[in-house]
Amino acid sequence: MSLDVAIVHRVGAFSLDAGFRSEGGLTALFGPSGSGKTTVVNVIAGLVRADHARVEVDGDVLVDTSRRVFVPPHRRHLGYVFQEPRLFPHLTVRQNLLYGRWFRTSAERRTPFDQVVDVLGIAPLLHRRPAGLSGGEKQRVAVGRAWLASPRLLLMDEPFSSLDAARKDEILPYIERLRDESRIPIVYVSHDIAEVARLATQVVLLEHGRVSSVGTVDDVLSRTDALPVDARDDAGAIVEARVAGHDDVAALTTLDCRAGALRLPRIGLPVGATVRVRIRARDVLIAVSPPEGLSARNVMPAVVTEVGSGDSPAVDVRLDAHGDTLIARVTRHSVLALGIKPGRRVFAVIKAVAFDQPTRRPGASAPARATDGIVEV
């Protein structure tokens, strides 16, 4: 699977000039509101005709304005989950789910109905009509409807932005299962850093209609100074870790990452499971000598690689801890007072970690659930 997008488009005073490539997995289009994310997705879907564009999916050219190619939306074989559910009010949930199948030949109906219903947990809703469903239920049905059309690419435009945090936490595990079990590549629009850190394999950062950064989720999200201002507060490093062991007496779990051992309140994952841990910059302190008498128990030796510039009172300092990148947000005053500069050996003190998800489940069929949220360590 491959997706190739290049768009130049102008609407009023807003101009979009963006391009990226994806080789599968979940590509997050990340950026503040008004950065052009939705337009990009609409051009891919064929709902917006761009001034100049080229869109190619699996070597199949969907749009090429230079050659006057424009495949109409219904012939693109894509799935689209919109911000609003857009369920058909005159059809039952089951009929909504099966709508796209109608327009596929039997060979193209690759997605088994029962699997979708099971993964999304919508079996009890099948005979109801959309008007009676809650917001979260509606969006799950909308996801199922797009998935059952057996798309070669799934587009999702902030599908859960209208849900509150609790509903969102409820629904994100379903999307993880969709991503892992359907093997359909996904383009996912979001302005929520936690959502992106949790779901994405690749991140395309959009600002003012331009791609400001592309890369793996750890790369892009750890360049905190490059992130949009409103996302910086929660920004930090993403570290892949493995569950090394549990201590039932102290109710602790030890995770192994390249930076060292990370101890935290016990989580319900088997030993050997891989976890994606987000360590926010504001939860990391820097000490220049081995600290003593601290309540925080996770202290890791590291080397300063970069000190952020700018004139704000807070500075993000990038650290290398045996190959893992950590980011600490400290005051400019401390940087000067402690003599923090690239090459300096320091100790990173981690106050809290955020558990986003188990990235791989060793041999498990049911999704193992990490304790989501921020945990003080």
Next chain:
Amino acid sequence: MLTLSPEETTAIRLSLRVALWAVVASLPVGIAVAVLLARGRFWGKTALEGLVYLPLVLPPVVTGYVLLLVFGRRGLLGAFLAETFGIVFAFRWTGAALASAVMGFPLLVRAVRLSVEAVDRKLEAAAGTLGAGPGWVFLTVTLPLIAPGILAGAVLAFARSLGEFGATITFVSNIPGETQTLPTALYTFTQVPGGDAGALRLSLIAVAISMLALVAAEVLGRRLARRLEGA
């Protein structure tokens, strides 16, 4: 007093037939024109709009006279239709149906047009992304969503047809058994001595039929609305 004479029965049955055919025949055209007016942007849209709504404001007698000129035996279209297809409107019940259809058309188009304008086009876009071409989108999404509007328009046109008098009598006259509908029969009763009882009976029948149509539409409309509003 309450037993109907054969002439009255004939007039009532003819009226129902005329009204029913007027609605059935004008529905497809009416829906097409309503969609065109609601969605289309084309040269001459205002002219088409005016033409469609004209019978609403024109004296019905004028409409009937225009129909006579166009669809009469020697009319522009009338002669052509009679020669090539054998379709004759002049002084036939089909002509009464045509007159009724033309008079009810603006009401039908207006109701359907309003419901087309109320359709959330985002739903149609969603159907498109799921693989439905424009024709299928219209059949499976737009049409079910505007069904209440179509129903309302059809009932209005039906009621208008039952009451049609001026255009009908001008175009196809008042021939018992062929073009004498309920209103024209009623009119005839009022013109002859001792026709009061007949006129009253036909009036009561007209009230009953209209009420029935309204109630049926209300019940059907509620059922459609309930389907859309869920549960």
